[in-house]
Amino acid sequence: xxxxxLTSETFILKQGSxxxxxxxxxLGAESAFVPDSDLTxxxxxxxxxxxxxxxxFGNPLAANYVWTFTTSGAATRRPPTVVVTHPFNGETLVPVxxxxxxxxx
Numbered sequence: 001x002x003x004x005x006l007t008s009e010t011f012i013l014k015q016g017s018x019x020x021x022x023x024x025x026x027l028g029a030e031s032a033f034v035p036d037s038d039l040t041x042x043x044x045x046x047x048x049x050x051x052x053x054x055x056x057f058g059n060p061l062a063a064n065y066v067w068t069f070t071t072s073g074a075a076t077r078r079p080p081t082v083v084v085t086h087p088f089n090g091e092t093l094v095p096v097x098x099x100x101x102x103x104x105x
Contacts, residue, residue: 001054002058003027005052006024006053010049011049013035015039020035022036030103041072044069047067047068048064048065049064080104080105081104
């Protein structure tokens with residue numbers, strides 16, 4: 001993806017009709033939205049990636065991509081854990097130009 005095309009205008013988080021403000025970060029094919037404040041417990045949210053999001057060749061998504069999720073009942077402050085690493089643990093023949101990344105929960 002073109003990281004410059006993934007912004008708060010193309011990566012949208014809403015609670016009902018209320019826009020949730022935050023920042024978008026992109027590394028390679030992975031993007032993250034970090035809200036400016038904690039989300040509300042027991043609340044349904046909707047995320048939209050708009051057709052303004054483009055690949056490195058300028059091709060936009062064919063249609064908006066929308067999904068929903070509901071937060072847990074209480075705000076929890078669990079310690080972070082590693083979910084995914086790149087390269088994967090024990091991976092061989094990793095190109096010397098690879099990005100090294102880690103995804104936390």
